[in-house]
Amino acid sequence: MGEGLRFELLGPLRAFGPEGEVPLGAPRQRAVLAVLLLQEGRPMTYAALVDAVWGERPPAHVRNLVQKYVSGLRRACAGAAPDGSGPELRWTGSGYVLSGAVIADLAERRALLARAVAARDGGDGGRALELAGRAEALWRGEFAEGLAGPFLAAERLRWAEKRLMVLEARLAGQLDLGRYHECVHELVRQVAEHPMRERLVWLLMLALYRSGQATEALVAFEDARRRIAEEMGSDPGPALRALHERMLRQDPALLPESVLAS
Structure with a gap:
């Protein structure tokens, strides 16, 4: 991804390019993007994408909608990083692939929590709490807030549980201190x-x-x-x-x- 475009999902989906926040289109288009981002570069078949975003009863013209949203996302990525440093959304023989994309707040959260665990294991409880608090501060709302679809609904529940587990660990650390x-x-x-x-x-x-x-x-x-x-x-x-x-x-x-x- 370089410096071209960075995404955030710990709250409403956002993308930022060199010129600031990037408009990502209608809610369903944003849901398509969120689902593809969470594949972390793995291909996703057309059928799996439809099921993830629309569930068991997609609209009759869903193929046209998928094509429309994919085109819109390609334009948004290209417009935000015209030098080619942005992510690439392409179709391969095994499905849609979004490559070169990093969910920045998830990556930062993961790094902070890893450092917190290392600090705790090293006997520095205060430092561990500080790092865990910084990880918690990255949240801006619910995971992928406001975006519909069965896949994102399940991810929202999974991330709510992960957030609670970190909260419990942080509070236990405060008690230990x-x-x-x-x-x-x-x-x-x-x-x-x-x-x-x-x-x-x-x-x-x-x-x-x-x-x-x-x-x-x-x-x-x-x-x-x-x-x-x-x-x-x-x-x-x-x-x-x-x-x-x-x-x-x-x-x-x-x-x-x-x-x-x-």
């Missing part, structure tokens, strides 16, 4: 937004307990137990139950050494 009070407010908000996410409840309980709010930690468990029973007809998972039992018996191992020594 003793930032209990800082975590409580964000965890309360996250549990309200994801009430069935047991890992977030676990972290909230621990943050409350370590910040001297043992009663509130037990209340958080009871609230989660009631929600899970109402929604799923079951009990909380073993990790959440085990933490609750340890809090009931006031397991000293739940408190950091600095608290035990005070």
Whole structure:
């Protein structure tokens, strides 16, 4: 791709060339582009592209639409990088191929998280949290926000899960560094937004307990137990139950050494 054109998908799809943001056309054309970008240079058959963008019931004139959108995307790429440094969208014997395209924010996120893991494994928890926070700041909304189609809907769910897993790891890192009070407010908000996410409840309980709010930690468990029973007809998972039992018996191992020594 060089310096010709860069794409972003951590939010609404955007493209930037040397002269600024590049118009990418109608929503369906943008959806076609997003699907092809996510193939990362792999060919995609016409049938697979139609199924990814329109699903099982495409319009009768879908072939004309595909041709129209592919032509529009070629013009957009060529116009943004007239020196030929932009990506190339071509048809091969095995399908459509978008080559020379990099999703810049995904690449940056991947690099930041890799550095965060290396910092954590090297014992630098503060640096790991800083890098993970920078990765989180790249998000501008939902993944490929506003674009329709079964493929992108599935990708949106997958990336929402990946984002939550990073959030949970970042909050766990804050707890490891003793930032209990800082975590409580964000965890309360996250549990309200994801009430069935047991890992977030676990972290909230621990943050409350370590910040001297043992009663509130037990209340958080009871609230989660009631929600899970109402929604799923079951009990909380073993990790959440085990933490609750340890809090009931006031397991000293739940408190950091600095608290035990005070």
